[in-house]
Amino acid sequence: MVQTEKSPETLAIYLACLRNGFVFVPVNTAYRAEETAYIMEDAKPAFCVADPARLTSLSEITSNLGVPVMSLDSAGQGAFADAAAGLTTVPSPERCQDEDLAAILYTSGTTGRPKGAMLSHRNLASNGMALTEAWRFTGEDVLLHALPIFHVHGLFIACSCALLAGARMIWLPKFSVGDVLAHLSRSTVFMGVPTYYVRLLERTDFTAASAAHMRLFTSGSAPLLSETFDAFTARTGMAIVERYGMTETGINTSNPYDGERRAGTVGFPLAGVEIRIADDEDTPLPPDAVGGLQVRGPNVFSGYWRRPERSTAEFAKGGWFKTGDVARVDTGGYVHLVGRSKDLIISGGYNVYPKEIEILINKLRGVEEAAVIGVPHADFGEVAVAIVTPQPGAKLDPDTIVAEVREKLANYKAPKKAYIVNSLPRNVMGKVQKNLLRETYKNSFQEEAAR
Ligand code: MLC
Ligand code: AMP
Secondary structure (H helix, E strand, C coil): CEECCCCHHHHHHHHHHHHHCCCECECCCCCCHHHHHHHHHHHCCCCEEECHHHHHHHHHHHHHHCCCEEECCCCCCCHHHHHHHCCCCCCCCCCCCCCCEEEEEEECCCCCCCEEEEEEHHHHHHHHHHHHHHCCCCCCCEEEECCCCCCHHHHHHHHHHHHHHCCEEEECCCCCHHHHHHHHHHCCEEEECHHHHHHHHCCCCCCCCCCCCCCEEEECCCCCCHHHHHHHHHHHCCCCEEEEEECCCEEEEECCCCCCCCCCCCCEECCCCEEEEECCCCCECCCCCCEEEEEECCCCCCEECCCHHHHHHCEECCCEEEEEEEEEECCCCCEEEEEECCCCEEECCEEECHHHHHHHHHCCCCEEEEEEEEEEECCCEEEEEEEEEECCCCCCCHHHHHHHHHHHCCHHHCCCEEEECCCCCECCCCCECHHHHHHHCCCCCHHHHHC
């Protein structure tokens, strides 16, 4: 398990794991101690590498579990680096089978607890090769890498393309619009979440000339608004390639490299990947019908770590994985994502599961019940907002609720605002009507956007 700041050394640890048959488990560096502890207890890693700033908070859990831990900082220094430097021989590579486990990536779930998606060597290799081909990567490319490397986007999608093609990467420690602008003239490919493009477009010094050396911009992890797509084309003369992926599957579909890149769509299935739209009984639907998007292929994971029951429930007969995304395929074959059946907020490309936050707020003193919803936000696409009812006689302060969540959960998950109300709207079954709440609070961030 690795929870370190982005560095070339962290990438080397990942590659060393692949080469030697170890299972790589990257963990988001924004996670608080409890979130990390949960993953560590679930994964039970043989060994842990962590940023020195985390050693104290991790020590209790690592010593309870008997997990050895070594430090590595953002500059690639620390006990782990020292030990590696002392090695005199390089072990020969392990002969891994296609089905052998290569990585476990934790993805939060609608139950409020993260589960580890088990990804095999075949999953990673097949998807990397299909993408390298689809996006025409060659050894001449220079990928400007600004994504975090604890998720599939930055770690597998971006790195697999560059490494399989023998391309170079400019390795930014994190996304910063200034750094990206400074390096575009030396790069040929950039991959981002929609927020990166929104922020680039806010800069008047981002022009057609800044992008003149680039051959490809891709976007994914969250919906790219048509306005962003159009503004980008108007500014640069280039069309962003929007694609669609998941932790459990890597990339499923992409707009074409050659051919029309259509705004508001995520293009066609990659080579070797099958998708279908199905109804609630898993019966395939005809073109243009809206239903659940299911996927099958060498990219699809084998199940969740130590959760056989969840793994079976998420697959339909014939090995089709139910993504939880609601989509339609038009008669031209383009896939349109139209919604999600899972209660999920995607904020700046990070997944936020309302359930996880609701469970936490419900435990706070004086709280009767909380409902967490996603509302539109100009920068992050959407952000979490909490609607909370007090216990009889209790007085609640919205800012305190937000602050208490931030103590326990990564900042990006914390609601950006909380509202205290007397009651939550419910349907006849007693279920909270989140659609009504989303409508009521949809303008929560309009003023900020206008400023
Ligand atoms: C940071 N903050 C966020 C946030 N990121 N809030 C909501 N949503 C986010 N995504 C908060 C911080 O906690 C902080 O709060 C404030 O915003 C500013 O923090 P920051 O550190 O300055 O933010 P910044 O570095 O600018 O980060 C924003 C970002 C980053 C967009 C650059 O979130 C990012 O790189 N996102 C990419 C995520 C990604 O790689 N997703 C791929 C998942 S894989 P405060 O209050 O403390 O100031 C996947 C599959 C697929 O989905 O298809 O690809
Ligand atoms: P994750 O669990 O972090 O891997 O997130 C996967 C989810 O991100 C998918 O199930 C989709 O809901 C969403 N997603 C990924 N790419 C796109 C995209 N291009 N447009 C809309 N949603 C996307």
